[in-house]
Amino acid sequence: MNEMRDAATQTSERANAVETTYREAVREAIRDALRRDDRVFLMGEDVGRYGGCYAVSKGLLAEFGPERIRDTPLSESGFTGAGIGAAMAGMRPIVELMTVNFSLLALDQILNSAATIRHMSGNQFGVPLVIRMATGAGRQLAAQHSHSLEGWYAHIPGIKVLAPATVEDARGMLWTALQDPDPVLIFENVMLYNMTGGLAAAAGPVEIDKAAVRRMGDDITLITYGGSLWKTLAAAEALQGDAINAEVIDLRSLRPLDNDTILASVRKTRRALIVDEGWRSGSLAAEVCARIVEGAFFELDAPIGRVCSEEVPIPYARHLEEAAIPQTSKIVAAVKAIFGKAR
């Protein structure tokens, strides 16, 4: 986690920045949306009296009341469906699914209803719904509670999938997502909630359809998103010592993917490595890889690399869990291999 703090420190050096956590930035985004639009409400398991399982919505019940901060029964399919209905009827619901692990119980609602209704109704109905959920491993929550399935959701036409990795994006993506006429899923990596960073006092909505170049470089493009961004940036710094100047792209939006930013960078550096906490086979990393080959094959000077999670149920033991998911050292080694260098 040191690399996260370092990166956060750099961000905080900006003028007029207020030191804030990712958790506080998400909470501020929800509070702002609730204030600006009375159609907006938050619902989910434990979001009210308990304050959210990651304490994101702490204090919101007292501020906005039970009509707008709604605790739900343990029935993801039920309350996600309720959110879809409310959105179709003109509300702007924020549904919190606690974690991606439990979102599987709402998958039918998301895939078969939310993503398809505009199509099935001949454009008579849309679902302007935002679904937030935590994702990722790293907290020793074992195999059933450590999934990174955002890549699965990015497979589905009809929805947008966002992965805020910075406090600015945690603060800014929600409002823009609520303005979208179709469902938007926001994945918040569990390892980021405690990360601190500088947030401009006037921080507000950000655009959600462009990737961001988080570090400029000429020798290789490292493409990542969410919790892996900070590990990747740390790897890029470490590689500087080997005279490898890496460019780092934060995808931000996993669906749609910002092809232009990815391809422009790879055409410049001629090499690419994708860092994705999802399992390797059929991963979002595989999709990015395919798009690079389709769009920049003749520009490539080396095979495209991937650093993904090992294809095992995520272990409980800390050292095994760490070994199973992308780490800075793995990224450094994979980049060196692309350059034909020994570890």
Place this chain on the structure above:
Amino acid sequence: MTDGLVDFTMPSLGSDMEAGTLVEWLVRPRDKVKRGDIVAVVETQKGAIEIEVFEDGEIAEILVEPGQKVPVGTPLARVRKGVPASAAAEAVAAAAAPPPPRAPAPEPKVVAPRRKEGRVLASPAARELARSLGVDLAKIEGSGPGGAIVRADIVGRATAPEEKKPIGLDLAAMREAISAAMARSKREIPHYYLQHQIDVTPSEEWLARTNAGRQPADRLLFAVVAMKAVALALKRFPQFNGFWREGKFEPAAAVHVGLAIAIRGGGLAAPALHDVDRLSLDELMTRLRDLVPRMRAGRIRGSEMADATITVSSLGERGVEALFGVIYPPQVALVGFGTIVRRPWLTENEVRARSVVTITLAADHRVSDGHAGALFLDEIGKLVQEPEKL
């Protein structure tokens, strides 16, 4: 590379050189060498060039036999560094001592044609580049993962196998090299031209006085006055001294003047006289007398071919009044001196017969503008008129 051994590689003797033929070794294994010693003769498109070693030590191993043509960067021999010149027996002890600092890693190697089974491993970008340059990938050793050829292995090292050629100047090859360099120059360099006429009668008179008591072999020529004047003017106008590389100007710290030398039969080369700004006219003359015949005989040192920072072209006695040069890339300027002619000239309100020379400047407009060029030419003109101060 083992401890203390460094590769002695085929040098690049000019920006357009891709490969050279090793003609002759002037050393043998176990010979002691010191930095600057001429150890081999290499045949290039510009003729046979004597190449220097850059390490003190002992020749450990000869890697390339006479007659072999190898690309720039190919190791020709191994030199064991720092062997005391006196005692061969100490070589053993030296080898056992802690290794001296390693030399910079050699450029990615290009090897003799590989007769490899199956396909050559190369990245798509490398293949694309090789196709555009007409490079045969089978002759390139890859530095990428799994030995694959990557772009960097190809850039600037296109090679093609050629028939063995006789030693000495090859005018056809030289014509090819001139054609490539001059076409590149006119394609890439936005030239501008200026000319300036100078009364050099005082300079001629000074030369006549100075040479009066000298043997023909010691006499000074106007060419050295011209070169020294250019070199000194460059100290004030450094934007004409250096190289245009990768989209920007790199000023050169030293002034190495490339002197255009016509070769009988139709060749042209511009080997460098080093540090012209710091040499006296006599020293310059000695260097010039050494250089010109060596160039015409096709025996020239590598460093002389590669590192001129500006070119001076002087037409001598049998030329015309003015020449407008084509800059030798990656240099950024060329100063031309026409033939000195006798002309009616207005001095102190009287028309008199005077010796007049036309000095011209061809310069790279990416680096300098006409105003600076005019001041530079004017400075050269002033310096030429007072050779006693050079």
